[in-house]
Amino acid sequence: xxxxxxxxxxxxxxGSYTALQGxxxxxxxxxxxxxxxxxxxxxxTLLSVLGGFVTPTSGKVxxxxxDMTQVPPKDRPTTTMFxxxxxxxxMTLAENVGFGLRMRGQGRAQRRARAEAMLAMVxxxxxxxxxxxxxxxxxxxxxxxxxxxxxEPDVLLLDEPxxxxxxxxxxxxxxxxxxxxxxxxxxxxxxxxxxxxxxxIADRIVVMNAGxxxxxxxxxxxxxxxxSLFSASFMGEINRIPATGRGDRVExxxxxLPLAGQGDLMLCLRPENIGAEGALPLxxxxxxxxxxxxxxxxxxxxxxxxxxxxxxxxxxQSAHPEPGSVMALFARAPVLLPKEPA
Amino acid sequence: MRHLAWLYLTLAxxxxxxxxxxxxxxxxxxxxxxxxxxxxxxLKWYAQVLGDRDLMAALANSALVALVSSAIALLLGFLxxxxxxxxxxxxxxxxRGVLIAPMTVSYLIIALGLLSVFNGLGIRPSLWAxxxxxxxxxxxxCFAILYAAMGDHQxxxxxxxxxLGACEWQVLRLVTAPMLAAPMAAAxxxxxxxxxxxxxxxxxxxxxxxxxxxxxxxxxxxxLSPATNAIGSLVFLVSIAVVIALELTVFRKARR
Numbered sequence: 001x002x003x004x005x006x007x008x009x010x011x012x013x014x015g016s017y018t019a020l021q022g023x024x025x026x027x028x029x030x031x032x033x034x035x036x037x038x039x040x041x042x043x044x045t046l047l048s049v050l051g052g053f054v055t056p057t058s059g060k061v062x063x064x065x066x067d068m069t070q071v072p073p074k075d076r077p078t079t080t081m082f083x084x085x086x087x088x089x090x091m092t093l094a095e096n097v098g099f100g101l102r103m104r105g106q107g108r109a110q111r112r113a114r115a116e117a118m119l120a121m122v123x124x125x126x127x128x129x130x131x132x133x134x135x136x137x138x139x140x141x142x143x144x145x146x147x148x149x150x151x152e153p154d155v156l157l158l159d160e161p162x163x164x165x166x167x168x169x170x171x172x173x174x175x176x177x178x179x180x181x182x183x184x185x186x187x188x189x190x191x192x193x194x195x196x197x198x199x200x201i202a203d204r205i206v207v208m209n210a211g212x213x214x215x216x217x218x219x220x221x222x223x224x225x226x227x228s229l230f231s232a233s234f235m236g237e238i239n240r241i242p243a244t245g246r247g248d249r250v251e252x253x254x255x256x257l258p259l260a261g262q263g264d265l266m267l268c269l270r271p272e273n274i275g276a277e278g279a280l281p282l283x284x285x286x287x288x289x290x291x292x293x294x295x296x297x298x299x300x301x302x303x304x305x306x307x308x309x310x311x312x313x314x315x316x317q318s319a320h321p322e323p324g325s326v327m328a329l330f331a332r333a334p335v336l337l338p339k340e341p342a
Numbered sequence: 343m344r345h346l347a348w349l350y351l352t353l354a355x356x357x358x359x360x361x362x363x364x365x366x367x368x369x370x371x372x373x374x375x376x377x378x379x380x381x382x383x384x385l386k387w388y389a390q391v392l393g394d395r396d397l398m399a400a401l402a403n404s405a406l407v408a409l410v411s412s413a414i415a416l417l418l419g420f421l422x423x424x425x426x427x428x429x430x431x432x433x434x435x436x437x438r439g440v441l442i443a444p445m446t447v448s449y450l451i452i453a454l455g456l457l458s459v460f461n462g463l464g465i466r467p468s469l470w471a472x473x474x475x476x477x478x479x480x481x482x483x484c485f486a487i488l489y490a491a492m493g494d495h496q497x498x499x500x501x502x503x504x505x506l507g508a509c510e511w512q513v514l515r516l517v518t519a520p521m522l523a524a525p526m527a528a529a530x531x532x533x534x535x536x537x538x539x540x541x542x543x544x545x546x547x548x549x550x551x552x553x554x555x556x557x558x559x560x561x562x563x564x565x566l567s568p569a570t571n572a573i574g575s576l577v578f579l580v581s582i583a584v585v586i587a588l589e590l591t592v593f594r595k596a597r598r
Binding site: 079086104 | 520
C-alpha cells in the first residue's frame with residue numbers, strides 16, 4: 001500500500017529552540033524521498049512528526065488525504081525503521097516481524113506465513129527461529145525492514161538506518177532498499193546526513209538546514225543546479241568565485257565572464273567541471289600542486305589574473321600535471337547563485 | 343604469605359557461618375538440649391517438627407505471605423519504575439527519593455507505624471496485615487532494582503512497539519516486562535527471602551495465623567530444644583536454596 005504525504009507549514013519549538021521553522025513539502029505516493037542535512041538541521045524532527053512521536057507546535061500533516069497531525073503512532077499508516085533497529089531481544093525473528101500483525105489481531109498461522117514471506121524477501125528465511133543477538137548488524141537491519149513492512153504501511157519512515165554499517169555493507173543495503181521500495185511501492189521517507197547515500201537511493205532529495213528546506217529536486221537537479229549555496233556545498237566540493245552581475249556578463253577576480261546575472265553573486269564550479277576543455281574560458285592558471293586519486297588527479301590552480309585565489313580541479317586520469325606549469329582552464333556547467341548575507 | 347591468606351579466609355568464613363553451622367549441627371543432637379557435648383546424629387527432631395501441625399501451618403503461612411506480598415511489591419515497583427523512568431514528572435527526583443526512603447527505616451519503626459495505622463482503621467492484626475507490611479519493606483527494593491535496569495535500549499523497543507500498533511498495556515506486557523525478565527526475577531526472589539526471614543513486622547501484626555519466624559520465637563520462650571534448631575535449619579535451607587537458584591539462573595544469564 002502507498003499514500004501521498006502533505007506537510008503543511010510545520011513549526012516545531014522545543015522550549016527556546018526552534019527545530020522546524022515552517023516546513024512545507026509534498027511527497028507523491030510511491031516516491032523515495034530523502035531528507036538530507038547536517039545534524040541539528042531538523043530532518044529527524046520532521047520524521048518524528050510524520051511518525052507521530054512528536055506533535056508539531058503548529059502546522060498540519062496529511063497522509064493519504066487524511067489529517068494525521070494529532071493521531072498517535074499506533075493508529076498511523078506509517079511504520080519506522082529505527083537507527084538502532086530497536087528489535088525485541090526476547091522474541092525470535094518471526095515473532096519480531098509478526099509483532100505488528102499481532103497488534104492488528106491477526107491469527108498465529110497467518111502471522112507466521114506473512115513473517116516468513118517477509119523474512120524471505122530480505123534473505124533471512126532460514127533464520128526465523130533465531131533471536132536478534134545472534135545476527136550481524138546488516139542482518140538486524142533487514143529484520144527491522146521486514147518488521148516495518150510486514151504491516152503494509154502506506155509510508156515507511158527510515159531514520160538513518162544505514163549509519164551503523166560499514167561502507168561496503170552500506171552500499172549493498174542502499175541497493176537493496178531501493179530495489180525493495182520499487183517492489184512494494186510504498187512511499188519511503190529516508191533521513192540521512194550522507195549525500196552520497198542520498199544520491200544513491202533517492203527519487204527526490206530534500207536538503208534541509210537550520211529547520212528550513214533549502215532545496216528540493218532529483219539528485220541531478222540538486223547536484224548540478226542547486227538553488228542555494230548551502231545546498232551546492234553540502235552535495236559535494238565546490239569552487240566559489242565572487243562575482244558581480246552586469247546584465248549580460250559578470251565581473252570576477254578572473255576577469256569578465258560571459259554569463260548573464262545581476263547584483264552580488266557567487267559563481268559555483270564543481271572540481272570535475274574545470275579542465276582543459278569547456279564552454280566557459282577561465283583564463284590561464286599555474287598548477288600549484290596535484291595528487292593522484294585513482295579516478296582523477298586532484299589539482300590546485302592559482303589563476304594568473306588572481307594569484308591569491310585557489311581553484312580545485314579534477315583532471316582526467318590520463319593527464320600529466322606538472323607543478324609550476326601554466327595551462328588555460330575552461331569550465332562546464334557554471335552555476336550563479338545569489339551571495340548569502342554573511 | 344599464602345598460608346596467612348588461607349587462614350584469613352577460613353577465619354572470615356568461620357565468623358560468618360559458625361553460628362549457622364552450630365545451629366544446624368545441634369538440630370541432629372541426640373539428647374534433649376542443643377548444647378555440647380554433641381551426641382548424635384538423629385533425625386527425630388526433624389520428624390517431630392514435620393509432624394507438628396502448628397508448625398506446618400506456620401510454614402504454609404510464611405510461604406503464602408512471601409509469595410503474595412513479593413508479587414504485589416514487584417508489580418507496584420515495576421509500574422513506579424516505568425512511570426518515573428519514562429515520563430518527566432514534576433518533582434521526579436523527590437518522588438524517587440521518597441519511594442526508596444523506607445529502605446533506610448528500621449523494620450521496627452515500620453511495624454509500629456503500621457500497627458497504629460491499622461488500629462486507627464480498626465483492622466485487626468492478621469496475615470494480611472503482615473503481607474501489607476512486607477509489601478512496604480519490599481516495594482522500595484523492587485523499585486530500586488527495576489529502575490536501575492531500565493535503559494534507552496528498552497525505551498527504543500517500546501517506541502518501536504507503539505509504532506507497530508501496540509497500545510500502552512500491550513507495550514508493558516509484551517515488550518517492557520519481558521525485556522526486564524532477569525531483574526524482575528532477581529527483585530522477586532530477593533523479596534521472597536526478605537519476607538520469609540522477616541520477624542518483627544510479622545510478630546507485631548499477626549495474632550493467630552503466625553508465620554514461621556514468629557512460631558519459632560514462641561517455641562524459644564519455652565526453652566531451648568533441638569526441635570527449634572531443626573526449624574531454624576529448615577528456614578535457612580529454604581533461603582539458601584532460593585539464593586542459589588537465583589544465582590544459577592538469573593544472575594548467570596544477566597552476565598552473559
